[in-house]
Structures are given as structure tokens and as C-alpha cells.
Amino acid sequence: METRTAKSPTERGTAPATNTPETSPGAGRTRAWANRLVVVGIMLSALNLRPAITSLGALLEEVRDGLGMSGSVAGLLTSVPPLCFAVFGVTAPRLARRFGPAAVVCAGMVAIATGLLIRPFLGSTAGFLAASALTLMGIAVSNVLMPVIVKRWFPDRVGSMTGLYSMALALGTSLAAAVTVPLTDAMGGSWQSGLAVWAVIAGAAVLPWLPLVRDRGSVSASAQDRPVKAQHAPVAQHASVAQQVPVRITRSRTAWALAVFFGLQATAAYITMGWMPQIFRDAGVPAGTAGVLLAVTMVMGVPLAFVIPRVATRLPHQGPIVLVLGVCGFAGYAGLYFAPAAGAWAWALLLGVSNCAFPLALTMVGMRARSGPGVAQLSAFAQSTGYLISIPGPLLVGVLYQQSGGWGLPIALMAALMVPQIVVGFLAGRDRTVEDEASAR
Incomplete structure (x- = not known):
């Protein structure tokens, strides 16, 4: 990426090259240091984007008893995350x-740490919900801006950096689900301490962003239009996000396709996290084993979240990856329908692969826009619209299960949703940008 500055007549002529601030060894060392700091910030931030949700799921019964929370309010609490992601x-x-972007992500980490620290100790359902909303607000803005940070600082390594980010996110998700209960037991059985402990990691994620909060620059559109050879990011940019012309994102078919794809994959993920253990338990699988099966499904995202984005950026069309993930989803749902207990481990693995549509969607956000502001707008539009789309899914599965008395209809619904997910994923995977589509209409 290059920083465009006004040049003097001597600079535009044939004067011999000298060590300018942008080309001096000191500037190169500063850029390398800043790059490493951004990588650490991305990884720590990604680790904190799901523990607030999965740690609560592990202790939801204790939280309900401790706060006197009704079942309906607890159900509302499990539906709040996608709503907050969409709104904020x-x-x-x-x-x-x-x-x-760096300042906003830094503030997001502060909000996550603060919300996680205070919500167990407020002593009321209303306070718990308010602190949860603060935490989810921090997660929401960080969700949207992570692809922007990647595009800005690593425009030539979108796939690998998105892979690292997605891998850290999956690791944080599975880690919180797996160790929250043992940590709570180790701290004397206090659910308050078991939830508040995750604020420590969120607080650590604030630190890498502090030296970068004054950097308000963004990648220029012209820099995004051409292949970037250097793997360094500017310390300061003269072109700011505010100076860029906003993209009319709703005029892009690709943006809409990506938003629906994001929403459908999020629907599948929330259904899996919320209902898969119950499906296995109703089929006769012990409760402990059902929990381990869910952990296996989530852990699949750790290695694949690194591999899939790297493969996606090497393909001119990401449709084939969408198809492979969709087929794995169909196979997993078919297994749950016909033999949920007999092949439980295979179905958990297949659904874990299918749920890796999430890192693919994030990668396509970075690939379907050329400029930093374009990525920001596309990320916000796709994620906000997508999370709104995902809200009814888990609730509808619960209604169908209660009304039908079994899992046949809910599983059929899950499988049916894979069809539009594959279709819109193919459309979103085409080699084009939202800037070009918006300007052509």
C-alpha cells in the first residue's frame, strides 16, 4: 500500500532518491512493529468475540436460579446476541x-471487558441484561471492523489473516464452552466468578490497540484496485475513511447475496449450538457425550477456519467451496434424521465442516470490495442484515419440535435451508466488487 502525499517539483523530477520518512530504515522498522502489533490485536480480539455467549450457555441454569430469571426471559437472553449484532x-x-477502525475496536474490547466484569454482580435480571447488551455492543462493532482491519493492514494477505482471525474466534468459542464449568468449580462453584473471569482476556485485548488509536487512516481505493506487493502497512495515511465516497451498498446484488448467505449460515450455526445436544440426548446419547459432540463440532472450526480462507483467495469463484460445505451440511442433517445415535460422531464432524461457512463469508467480505470504506460498508450491511435473518431460525426449530413432538420436521427445515444458502453463496462468490455494481446501476 502506498501513502499519497503532495510532491514538490524536485520530487517529481529526476532528483536522486534519498531516505524520506516513508522509505528510511526507521520507518520500515516502525511499520514492521505496527504490523506485529496489529496481528496480536486481531488474534486477541477474535478470542473475545464469543466467550460472552458460550460461557453464559454453560452456566445458564445457575444464572436463572441465582437471579430468579423466568424461562421466557432466559429464552429471550439466548436470542439477544444476533439482535444486538444487527442493531449495533x-x-x-x-x-x-x-x-x-483501531480506536473503535479498542473501545469495543473495553466494552466487552466492562460488561463481562460487572454483569454477574449487578444482582438483578435487568442489570444482567443491560451489561450483556454492553458486552454485545462491543462484540458487534468489532465483528464488523475485523475484516476492515485485515483489508487495511494486510491487503495482500486477506485469506491468511482472515483465517487466523477465524481460527482464534473458533478457539475462543470452544474454549469458553469447554472450560467455564471446570473453572467455576475450581473457584468455589460461584457462577459469578465463572462468568467474570472472561473479562481478563478481554482486558488483555485492549492493550495492543492503544498505540494505534490515533491512526484514523484507511486504504485508498486506488491502492485497493491493484495487486499489492509489499506486506507492510502505513503508520499514517493522508486519505481517511471520512474522505472516501460512500458506496450505495443496497444497489449491489453481490452485497444482498452475501448478506443472505451470512444470515443463513448464522441460522445454521445458532441452531446447531442451541439444539444439537438435545437432538442427541433425545436419541439416547448420554448428556455428557452430547456436550462433547457439540464441542467437536465447534472445534472443527479451528483448523478449517485457517485453511478455507487461504483456499478461497486463490480461487476466482468461491462457489465450489460453498457447494462442498453445503453437501457436508446435507449429509450431517440426513444422518441426524435417519441414525442420530449410531453415527453421532460422523454427523458432528460433518456439521462442524458445514459451519465453516462463517470464515468463508468473512473472507468474501474482504474480497468483494476494493476500498477500506467499501469493506466497512459491506461488512456492516452483510452482518447486520444477516444477523436479523438468523433470529427466527432457532425459535422456529423450537416451535416445530414442541408442536410435532419430534425432530423430523426441525431437521427437515435445517436441510431445506441449505438449498438457498448454496444458491446465494454461489452468487456472492462471483469475482466482482460492490463498488463496480453500485456505480453501474
Whole structure:
């Protein structure tokens, strides 16, 4: 990436090259240091984007008893995350234009740490919900801006950096689900301590962003249009996000396809996290084993979240990957329908592969826009719209299960949703950008 500055007549002529601030060894060392800091920030931030949700799921019964929370309120609490992601995520581009992406992500980590620290100790359901909303607000803006950070600092390594980010996110998700209960037991059985302990990691994620909060620059559109050879990022940019012309994102068919794809894959993921253990338990699988099967499904995202984005960026069309993930989803749902207990481990693995549509969607966000502001707008639009689409899915599965008295209809619904997911995924995977589509209409 290059920083465009006004050049003097001597610079435009044939004067011999000298060590300018941009080309001096000191500037190179500063850029390398900043790059490493951004990588650490991305990894630590990604680790904190799901523990607030999965740690609560592990202790939900204790939280309900401790706060006197009704079943309906507890059900509402499990539906709040996608709603908050949709509502707060749409504000991220505007905040990034005003304060800079790094500053907003830093503030997001502060919000996550604060919410996680105070929510167990407020002593009321209303306070718990308010602190959870603060945490989810931080997660929402960070969700949207992670692809922007990757595009800005590593435009030539979108696949590998998205893979690292997605792998860390999957690791944080599975880690919180697996160790929250043992940690709670180790700390005397206090559910308050078991939830609050995750604020420590969130607090650590604030630190790498502090030296970068004053950097309000973004990658220029012209820099995004051409292949980038150097793997360094600027310390300061003269072109800011606020100086870029906003993309009319709703005029892009690719943006809509990506939003629906994001929503359908999120629907499948939330259904899997919320209902898969119950499917196995109703089939006769012991409760402990059912929990391990869910952990296996989530852990599959750790290695594949690194591999899939790297493969996706090497293909001119990401449709084949969408198809492979969809076929794995069909196979997993068919197994749950016909032999849920007999092949439980195979179905858990297949659904774990299918759920890796999430890192693919994030990768396509970075590939379907050329400029930093374009990525910010596309990320906010796709994620906010997508999370709104995902809200009814888990609730509908619960209604069908209760009304039909079995899992036949809910599993049929899950499998049926894979068809539109594959179709819109193919459309979103075409080699084009939202800037070109928006300007052509």
C-alpha cells in the first residue's frame, strides 16, 4: 500500500532518491512493529468475540436460579446476541469514519471487558441484561471492523489473516464452552466468578490497540484496485475513511447475496449450538457425550477456519467451496434424521465442516470490495442484515419440535435451508466488487 502525499517539483523530477520518512530504515522498522502489533490485536480480539455467549450457555441454569430469571426471559437472553449484532453492528462504519477502525475496536474490547466484569454482580435480571447488551455492543462493532482491519493492514494477505482471525474466534468459542464449568468449580462453584473471569482476556485485548488509536487512516481505493506487493502497512495515511465516497451498498446484488448467505449460515450455526445436544440426548446419547459432540463440532472450526480462507483467495469463484460445505451440511442433517445415535460422531464432524461457512463469508467480505470504506460498508450491511435473518431460525426449530413432538420436521427445515444458502453463496462468490455494481446501476 502506498501513502499519497503532495510532491514538490524536485520530487517529481529526476532528483536522486534519498531516505524520506516513508522509505528510511526507521520507518520500515516502525511499520514492521505496527504490523506485529496489529496481528496480536486481531488474534486477541477474535478470542473475545464469543466467550460472552458460550460461557453464559454453560452456566445458564445457575444464572436463572441465582437471579430468579423466568424461562421466557432466559429464552429471550439466548436470542439477544444476533439482535444486538444487527442493531449495533450497523453503527460501526460511521464510528470508524469518525474515530478510526483501531480506536473503535479498542473501545469495543473495553466494552466487552466492562460488561463481562460487572454483569454477574449487578444482582438483578435487568442489570444482567443491560451489561450483556454492553458486552454485545462491543462484540458487534468489532465483528464488523475485523475484516476492515485485515483489508487495511494486510491487503495482500486477506485469506491468511482472515483465517487466523477465524481460527482464534473458533478457539475462543470452544474454549469458553469447554472450560467455564471446570473453572467455576475450581473457584468455589460461584457462577459469578465463572462468568467474570472472561473479562481478563478481554482486558488483555485492549492493550495492543492503544498505540494505534490515533491512526484514523484507511486504504485508498486506488491502492485497493491493484495487486499489492509489499506486506507492510502505513503508520499514517493522508486519505481517511471520512474522505472516501460512500458506496450505495443496497444497489449491489453481490452485497444482498452475501448478506443472505451470512444470515443463513448464522441460522445454521445458532441452531446447531442451541439444539444439537438435545437432538442427541433425545436419541439416547448420554448428556455428557452430547456436550462433547457439540464441542467437536465447534472445534472443527479451528483448523478449517485457517485453511478455507487461504483456499478461497486463490480461487476466482468461491462457489465450489460453498457447494462442498453445503453437501457436508446435507449429509450431517440426513444422518441426524435417519441414525442420530449410531453415527453421532460422523454427523458432528460433518456439521462442524458445514459451519465453516462463517470464515468463508468473512473472507468474501474482504474480497468483494476494493476500498477500506467499501469493506466497512459491506461488512456492516452483510452482518447486520444477516444477523436479523438468523433470529427466527432457532425459535422456529423450537416451535416445530414442541408442536410435532419430534425432530423430523426441525431437521427437515435445517436441510431445506441449505438449498438457498448454496444458491446465494454461489452468487456472492462471483469475482466482482460492490463498488463496480453500485456505480453501474
